[in-house]
Amino acid sequence: MKLSRQLPLNALRVFEATARHMSFTKAGDELGMTQTAVSYQIKLLEDFIGVALFVRKPRQVTLTESGQKLAPRVAEAFGALRNAVADAKQIKSDTLFIHTTPTFAARWLSRHIGAFQLENPGIAVRLETSQEFVNFSQTDVDLAIRAGAGVWPGLDSHLLMRGGFSPMLSPALAETIGGVKTPADLLKLRLIDAGDPWWQQWFHQAGVSDPPLQNRTGSRLGAQTFEAAAAIAGQGVAILTPEFYTDEVALGRLMQPFDITSHDGANYWLVYPENRKNAPKIKAFREWIFKLMPSVDQQGQKPISGA
Known part of the structure; x- marks a missing residue:
């Protein structure tokens, strides 16, 4: 019996997209299918398995218990297929696709990535930045550097840098109020993005209770690197x-x-799919970055040399 007769791959692909979007319409838009065609493929899969996968409601669908169990495993399987095809397409001049935050890219990676390319002339680098967590099963990204707690199902993670935050300003701005001598003095100055929850946490740790932050006018610049540029400009x-x-x-x-640095539990991690840890280009980057930034063992995370 042919594989296509044994396993309805097209219906599984439609199910994966529908479960991700929780919408027949959005899944159809992604796959270039009509809503009716999506519904038909889901029905074929349900008949094949023998259980309902979705609860259909007016203008809404939800996963059944069986659907909830199946969805992550199907997504993982398609991700593994994507990775296998990517590995099969590797040629001598390879491309390493890195996703990271704008701040890490601007403040660290862009300053050092040239050294990686000198050490690995056969590997080109493609860099993409955003604040969002990349979905490895839906993109061609090879590895990511992201901020968080370090535990993501299906990913290997290695601690690069501990996070932390503290107020910073230009010396010239500090002099406009005769210097910043106590944490409360900062409230005499404009706070960039006063709505950032980091401010409340830092002031509390610094001994300033209930700082008046709510009614302050502030700009939200979207990334630390932009806020730092504004601070440098006074x-x-x-x-x-x-x-x-x-x-x-x-x-x-x-x-x-x-010298007061607060922490919210988010650190910077190198992450990549568990099933791709031995891909040559990922191993090359992993070994290179920890020559410059030795790993810090935390919460059972082993040093990279033991990976």
């Missing part, structure tokens, strides 16, 4: 990860007035 006080801005402090462009 436009206000930014709350930043100090480790990214050691050069600016050394040059006198920024200052960290208080």
Whole structure:
């Protein structure tokens, strides 16, 4: 019996898209199918398995218990197929597709990636940045550097850098109020993105209870790197990860007035699918980055040398 007769691959692909979007219409838009065709494929799969996978409601579908169990395994299987095809297409001049946050890209990776390419001339680098977590099963991304707790199902994760945040500003701005001598002095200045929850947490740790942040006018610039640029220009006080801005402090462009660094549990991690840890280009990048940034063992995460 042919594989296509044994396993309805097209219906599984339709199911994966529908479960991800929780919508027959959106799944159809992604796959170039009508809603009716999507519904037909789902019915074929349900008949094949012998159980209902979706509860159909007016303008809404939800997964049944069987559907909830099946969906992640089907997504993982299609991700493995995508990775297998990508590995099969590897040629001598390969491309490493990296996804990371704008701040990590601007403040660390862009300054060092040239060294990786010199050490690995057969590997080209493609870099994409966003604040969103990339879905490895839906993209061609090989590895990512992301901020978080470090536990993501199906991914190997290795700690790169501990997160943390503290107010930083230009020395010239500090002088406009005769210097910043106490944490409360910062409230005399404009706070860049005063709505950022980091501010409330930091002031609490610094001993300033109930700082008046709610009614402050503030801009939301979307990434630390932009907020740091505004702080360097003297436009206000930014709350930043100090480790990214050691050069600016050394040059006198920024200052960290208080040795108080708060943490919200998010650190920077190198992540990639478990089933691709031995891909040559991923191994090359992994080994290279930890020459420059030795791993920090945390919560059972083993050092990269043991991976």
